[in-house]
Amino acid sequence: MKPYSTLSIQNLYASVAGKEILHGIDMSLRAGEVHAVMGPNGSGKSTLASVLLGHPAYEVPKTKKGKKVVVLLDSKNMLSLPTEERANKGLFLAFQSPIAIPGVTIMNLLRAAYEARYETMEKKKTESVQNPVLARRFQVGGMPIGEFTDIVKSQAKILRISDDMLRRGINDGFSGGEKKKIEMLQALVLPHKFAIFDEIDTGLDVDALKTVSRGIALLQKKGIGVLIITHYQRILRYVKPDVVHILVNGKIVDSGDATLARKIESKGYDKYLV
Amino acid sequence: MKTKSPIGDTYKYGFHKPENYIFKSEKGLDEAVVKSISAHKSEPDWMLQRRIMAYTIFGKKKMPMWGADLSTIDFNDIYYYIKPTQSMSSRWEDLPSEIRDTYDKIGIPEAEKKFLSGVSAQYESEVVYKSIQSTLSKKGVIFLDMDSALREYPEIVRQYFGTIIPSGDNKFSALNTSVWSGGSFVYVPKGVHVDLPLQAYFRINAANMGQFERTLIIAEEGSYVHYVEGCTAPIYTTDSLHSAVVEIIVKKGARVRYTTIQNWSNNVYNLVTKRARVEEEGTMEWVDGNLGSKITMKYPSVYLMGRKARGEVLSIAYAGAHQHQDAGGKAVHYASETSSQIISKSVSKSGGRTSYRGLIEVFPGAKNCKSKVVCDALILDDRSRSDTYPTMKINESQTQIEHEATVSKIGDEQLFYLQSRGVTKTQAESMIVNGFIEPIVKELPLEYAVEMNRLIQLQMEGSVG
Numbered sequence: 001m002k003p004y005s006t007l008s009i010q011n012l013y014a015s016v017a018g019k020e021i022l023h024g025i026d027m028s029l030r031a032g033e034v035h036a037v038m039g040p041n042g043s044g045k046s047t048l049a050s051v052l053l054g055h056p057a058y059e060v061p062k063t064k065k066g067k068k069v070v071v072l073l074d075s076k077n078m079l080s081l082p083t084e085e086r087a088n089k090g091l092f093l094a095f096q097s098p099i100a101i102p103g104v105t106i107m108n109l110l111r112a113a114y115e116a117r118y119e120t121m122e123k124k125k126t127e128s129v130q131n132p133v134l135a136r137r138f139q140v141g142g143m144p145i146g147e148f149t150d151i152v153k154s155q156a157k158i159l160r161i162s163d164d165m166l167r168r169g170i171n172d173g174f175s176g177g178e179k180k181k182i183e184m185l186q187a188l189v190l191p192h193k194f195a196i197f198d199e200i201d202t203g204l205d206v207d208a209l210k211t212v213s214r215g216i217a218l219l220q221k222k223g224i225g226v227l228i229i230t231h232y233q234r235i236l237r238y239v240k241p242d243v244v245h246i247l248v249n250g251k252i253v254d255s256g257d258a259t260l261a262r263k264i265e266s267k268g269y270d271k272y273l274v
Numbered sequence: 275m276k277t278k279s280p281i282g283d284t285y286k287y288g289f290h291k292p293e294n295y296i297f298k299s300e301k302g303l304d305e306a307v308v309k310s311i312s313a314h315k316s317e318p319d320w321m322l323q324r325r326i327m328a329y330t331i332f333g334k335k336k337m338p339m340w341g342a343d344l345s346t347i348d349f350n351d352i353y354y355y356i357k358p359t360q361s362m363s364s365r366w367e368d369l370p371s372e373i374r375d376t377y378d379k380i381g382i383p384e385a386e387k388k389f390l391s392g393v394s395a396q397y398e399s400e401v402v403y404k405s406i407q408s409t410l411s412k413k414g415v416i417f418l419d420m421d422s423a424l425r426e427y428p429e430i431v432r433q434y435f436g437t438i439i440p441s442g443d444n445k446f447s448a449l450n451t452s453v454w455s456g457g458s459f460v461y462v463p464k465g466v467h468v469d470l471p472l473q474a475y476f477r478i479n480a481a482n483m484g485q486f487e488r489t490l491i492i493a494e495e496g497s498y499v500h501y502v503e504g505c506t507a508p509i510y511t512t513d514s515l516h517s518a519v520v521e522i523i524v525k526k527g528a529r530v531r532y533t534t535i536q537n538w539s540n541n542v543y544n545l546v547t548k549r550a551r552v553e554e555e556g557t558m559e560w561v562d563g564n565l566g567s568k569i570t571m572k573y574p575s576v577y578l579m580g581r582k583a584r585g586e587v588l589s590i591a592y593a594g595a596h597q598h599q600d601a602g603g604k605a606v607h608y609a610s611e612t613s614s615q616i617i618s619k620s621v622s623k624s625g626g627r628t629s630y631r632g633l634i635e636v637f638p639g640a641k642n643c644k645s646k647v648v649c650d651a652l653i654l655d656d657r658s659r660s661d662t663y664p665t666m667k668i669n670e671s672q673t674q675i676e677h678e679a680t681v682s683k684i685g686d687e688q689l690f691y692l693q694s695r696g697v698t699k700t701q702a703e704s705m706i707v708n709g710f711i712e713p714i715v716k717e718l719p720l721e722y723a724v725e726m727n728r729l730i731q732l733q734m735e736g737s738v739g
Binding site: 053055056057082083084086087088093095098099101102103104105108109112113116117120169170186190 | 685686687688690691692693694695696697698699701705706708709710711712713
């Protein structure tokens with residue numbers, strides 16, 4: 001992984017069902033940095049997260065007000081790619097309320113996703129065993145399945161996720177806290193360059209919040225750029241952001257260091273809402 | 275149909291059965307054809323009489339009108355008896371390209387491809403079969419093709435043949451009884467457990483999958499056997515009608531599991547009657563997967579005759595373009611404290627249609643019976659269809675019946691979630707479908723389960739049939 005990847009959002013506009021939600025966002029994030037985007041309800045926070053990964057419900061113009069609308073990851077425009085390619089080029093999104101997919105186990109998902117990324121990032125396929133049926137079964141991203149399983153389990157242990165849970169269907173009957181931990185597990189296991197966490201702190205008790213924060217610290221240590229999208233500053237008590245952006249009515253209205261988050265804590269968003 | 279010398283292809287594998295000469299009856303069916311089939315096999319007179327009687331019944335029975343559309347079957351345009359080497363395309367090159375492509379994509383070795391496509395019998399499997407045979411015969415287990423069983427064990431065959439499914443049961447059981455050929459015969463003596471699944475695949479004559487197979491399994495008291503037939507790779511056949519009859523007798527305390535994976539090519543009508551009689555404390559389990567064919571009508575049944583008998587039907591059906599899978603199960607409770615479970619999972623895509631059709635019947639006086647029916651359908655697009663036709667005839671008040679049915683579609687949010695992890699939309703769909711059928715797939719022998727998952731993926735990619 002290149003040490004100085006950048007994610008650059010330029011002039012980003014987006015609308016859903018004809019209603020414009022984002023009115024020109026500009027921000028830039030480097031590998032290893034933690035940025036927080038804070039804003040009140042309805043400011044466009046989740047839209048920002050969804051648009052970065054290309055959710056089909058949102059429309060993003062190619063140009064707006066005479067300027068190009070782009071999201072560049074190391075000079076490659078993500079907006080022209082389908083969702084899976086954005087993921088495989090290095091974007092990861094931890095969902096605010098991830099949907100249940102009964103029958104697809106977390107282990108299965110991790111294997112399929114890891115394999116897809118391996119093929120894109122390493123530009124090669126898992127070495128083919130003569131019988132492709134066996135190859136699929138016994139190899140993941142160039143390593144034996146047992147090795148991969150061990151990696152997953154070691155990361156799960158950090159997050160206090162039981163092995164048993166890895167065999168359950170994705171989010172099928174999971175509590176709010178369990179869902180968030182599973183999102184974090186995927187962020188830890190799947191290689192990527194920038195991780196976006198949409199409201200990772202909602203619905204977590206203090207213990208789970210600490211666990212998740214530990215995950216973010218690990219990602220940062222690996223040189224991954226982290227974008228935390230949040231309403232409250234709760235998680236920012238455990239994770240110190242390098243830059244804080246205030247998003248109000250689909251625009252970044254202020255940016256600053258971690259002290260900006262503390263000001264929001266004491267004074268709220270009122271200042272920006274007039 | 276192309277006629278080739280039977281030596282050409284089989285010889286390549288060093289396998290040649292000289293007695294396997296060609297015989298083909300005329301197209302269409304009359305009493306003379308029935309007689310010639312029997313004469314050709316040098317059958318005992320009682321079997322000939324059965325065939326002739328069944329033929330008469332076949333003529334009188336009406337076509338079933340309650341299920342899938344069978345109006346295009348032309349009984350006069352079918353060969354009723356063909357010596358097996360000829361019944362299928364005899365050259366690899368003669369197979370339709372989509373079938374060859376599928377084999378390539380599944381990654382089946384050359385020799386196996388030829389076996390599956392009916393091009394040649396596989397020498398290796400004969401070797402495997404012989405070694406299995408010697409192990410089985412030490413335990414007194416008989417595992418033969420039905421024609422050989424009739425020659426070698428005529429009294430056992432006579433005792434049970436047609437006792438579970440009489441020829442008059444329905445038009446197709448009558449047809450099968452009059453023209454049957456091939457199929458398996460399994461006899462498991464009292465108390466014997468057959469540890470390895472018996473696979474029709476290894477029974478050498480299974481290379482010649484017939485149109486009108488007749489299978490009979492007898493499990494004596496306290497015995498156990500798992501029988502597996504079919505395979506997940508598509509079976510190409512030029513025959514348009516496959517109409518088998520499977521009869522199973524599960525005696526006191528015995529357990530039989532019967533696993534079928536059917537993947538006939540999309541020109542085949544697959545109309546099969548399967549039924550098991552289960553005595554006191556016996557257990558019958560049907561695991562039934564239907565992937566191929568144009569129309570399938572198949573409802574494996576359990577007749578629970580003795581106290582505490584148990585029956586289970588697990589069914590998976592996949593219907594793609596121009597396919598109708600009309601499948602399900604039947605449980606008939608004749609005795610007290612009997613229990614049954616029918617679990618059906620169906621997937622329809624690209625205009626395909628699946629139907630669940632089931633019957634739960636409890637006879638008066640059969641007290642404290644339990645039955646559970648779960649049918650789940652997954653519909654992948656707006657052109658596809660799924661229906662449920664459950665029938666309950668409960669004539670005893672002390673009965674516990676559960677019925678659950680769900681119909682679901684793959685949601686956009688589910689696809690977005692999986693795509694955001696890096697898998698394509700097609701892969702995402704196949705992951706969801708495989709997850710949906712997983713509870714039944716995990717009951718399959720491992721190699722079948724792996725192939726099944728792979729096959730679903732190919733179906734999702736739209737690269738098969």
